[in-house]
Amino acid sequence: MIQIAIDAMGGDFAPEEIVLGGIQAAREFHISVVLVGDKEQIEPILRRENAEHDPLISVHHASQVIEMDEHPGLAFRKKKDASVSVAASLVRSGECGAMVAPGSTGAAVAAGLLGIGRIPGIERPAILTPIPNMKGGHTFLIDSGASAQPNSENLVQNALLGYWYARLVHHIQEPRVGLLNIGEESIKGSPVAAETFAKLSRQKAVPFAGNAEGRDIPSGKFDVIVTDGFTGNVVLKFAEGLSTFFMQLVKDSISEGGLVAKLGALAVHPALKRGMMKKIDYAEYGGAPLLGIRGGLVICHGASRAKAIKNAVGLAERICNERVCEVIAAAVGDINTETLEQKMQIDAEG
Amino acid sequence: MIQIAIDAMGGDFAPEEIVLGGIQAAREFHISVVLVGDKEQIEPILRRENAEHDPLISVHHASQVIEMDEHPGLAFRKKKDASVSVAASLVRSGECGAMVAPGSTGAAVAAGLLGIGRIPGIERPAILTPIPNMKGGHTFLIDSGASAQPNSENLVQNALLGYWYARLVHHIQEPRVGLLNIGEESIKGSPVAAETFAKLSRQKAVPFAGNAEGRDIPSGKFDVIVTDGFTGNVVLKFAEGLSTFFMQLVKDSISEGGLVAKLGALAVHPALKRGMMKKIDYAEYGGAPLLGIRGGLVICHGASRAKAIKNAVGLAERICNERVCEVIAAAVGDINTETLEQKMQIDAEG
Secondary structure: OOEEEEEOOOOOOOOHHHHHHHHHHHHHHOOEEEEEEOHHHHHHHHHHOOOOOOOOEEEEEOOEOOOOOOOHHHHHHHOOOEHHHHHHHHHHOOOOOEEEEOOOHHHHHHHHHHHHOEOOOOOOOEEEEEEEOOOOOEEEEEOOOOOOOOOHHHHHHHHHHHHHHHHHHHOOOOOOEEEEOOOOOOOOOOHHHHHHHHHHHHOOOOOEEEEEOOOHHHHOOOOEEEOOHHHHHHHHHHHHHHHHHHHHHHHHHHHOOHHHHHHHHHHHHHHHHHHHHHHHOHHHHOOEEEEOEOOEEEEOOOOOOHHHHHHHHHHHHHHHHOOHHHHHHHHHHHHOHHHHHHHHHHHHHO | OOEEEEEOOOOOOOOHHHHHHHHHHHHHHOOEEEEEEOHHHHHHHHHHOOOOOOOOEEEEEOOEOOOOOOOHHHHHHHOOOEHHHHHHHHHHOOOOOEEEEOOOHHHHHHHHHHHHOEOOOOOOOEEEEEEEOOOOOEEEEEOOOOOOOOOHHHHHHHHHHHHHHHHHHHOOOOOOEEEEOOOOOOOOOOHHHHHHHHHHHHOOOOOEEEEEOOOHHHHOOOOEEEOOHHHHHHHHHHHHHHHHHHHHHHHHHHHOOHHHHHHHHHHHHHHHHHHHHHHHOHHHHOOEEEEOEOOEEEEOOOOOOHHHHHHHHHHHHHHHHOOHHHHHHHHHHHHOHHHHHHHHHHHHHO
16 A cells, blocks of 8 residues: 655644644555654644544654755755655655655655655756636646756756646646747747757647747746746745735725725625636645656645645555656656667767 | 827728827827838828828838738848838938837837847847736846847846836836746856846946845836846736736636626626726736836737737836936946956957
8 A cells, every 4th residue: 555755844824733643644545645744743643633543544653754845955955864864765665655844845845856766857946836817727837846947958858747737646648748838939038948949849649739938927828838937936925926816806806896896796705706716826735846856746735735735645645656756767868869869979989 | 299109001991090199199298209100001091090190190111011920130131121120220320219019029129129220339229018016016037039049248137128118117126136946046047047146236327136036026026127028928827817817717617606796796797897807907007118218118919909909108218218228328337347457458468
């Protein structure tokens, strides 16, 4: 049976909400979880929730924690017994199939890259973030923050990672993969974008649907949109800020609208909240996978509560069940055309 | 009296809506406008609107048009009598103080760069776009599409351009200038971002308030947010798409909400529309100025109708009245510290 490691000490509400999320995943989804962290803090919560003897829940002690304000790479190297590092080592050893990491995104990426390790042939792991779109589904933005300045080869690999994730985990038959750019024409944008366009057009491993513009992220025209971690991260945090802003605007325009509008608002509010919030609520989705490493890793928002953690555990299990890492490892060769061409050239010259 | 040139042939609704916007600007704001374009098409509209003898309105004939799908730079060089080029030449000669350009953003930037010309010392002109924020004002994003891959020196100049625009045109006493990045720490992000952070921290011409994250664009924590034209353009178009999406979500959740929600919606809708749409409606603001050139240039959305054009003409006049170009030209020396240092070093070595 697949086990999912959870960094129980990460995030704003650790360990309380993280442990509760783990318990819910065990009880509702029947997933076997390993809570990694300070057992002195974790065990009392399990006892209080009558979960200490649940055969699906175990505790793996780790004595240290990587804090939000630490340099992720340095902290990962220094704190060998940090909960996030220990969780990664459980995945590396094969004891767990995947891990869930709330808290510092930087620490989670370091744990994936250095603790679990890259898939051979993948140079830079990338974070895939689902963004709700107008077609009722999600657009997968990859990379949304792992690698700030990738080259065109890395971006081509992001296309591969996103394509297989959309196929395997979301069962999209033939995902439409676009490249985020500032115009539809192939020569638009930065030199890296133009180079990536050319490379994506040449390869055959992933069907390439052309350039995507910012407005295509929520339009649903593409299933996967490839970008660098700088742009992706800005877009993601901007979306977060803009969602808050829109909800504020709705509230303001209701409260400034006089008595009739206020009475109307009372009637409309439950429907609005149900329909609108559910779609933009990251807790429904759980988290964002780090792809390109030899095991599952789901990064959760720092403000995650039990429900988000539970759903992240569910997602982590799905990544294992669908054999995402294995399929990607097998597919890498198909897309690394440049490397292959270079190799053949070297062989020919040698 | 300052005259504003309007490219009457640019945008999806040219010349009809552009000419109407020019007439409204003359009548409501008492601004003198020069409609540039095919007089055979423009004059009948003026006659129909009883505006042909308005002393504030004149027509300057231009026989060509740069289409949306043409390569902006090439088209600008080839079509010497294109309306956007002729409008730029009226600004260059001093006949007009500023111009309004609906239609192709690329053609407008080419007209500004090649037709009007750069301010000495400014390497790359930049587009400043106002984005509504939660404090009830606007955050000015600069650059939002003129230059896809600027260096750190260009980004420092964007800070200067945005700072003076916010002070002069919006009368913000001491604008808070931030650098768009993927974390608050100085060493975060791409090498260009880290370099820009260091340079902005060293100079004294513009008060630098540190790194801004994506969520700070709508939060109102900064008045001016500096970025490259790639990221800025993606953010801008994403905001456009997301606004459409949110309005759709509001509609959907109302229509799916049953009879009570529908009745409530009837009552709440006018208030929602008044409060919400007014804030995110670009037509209220008119357009986005191209800064760093020797004259005013306001770029309008391709879908602009009369009201947006009218407001863009108002903005163009304000840019002239507040002497934005002159102040920037005078301030450039203060921020080009690197160039100065380099010069001194060369002098010392020479």
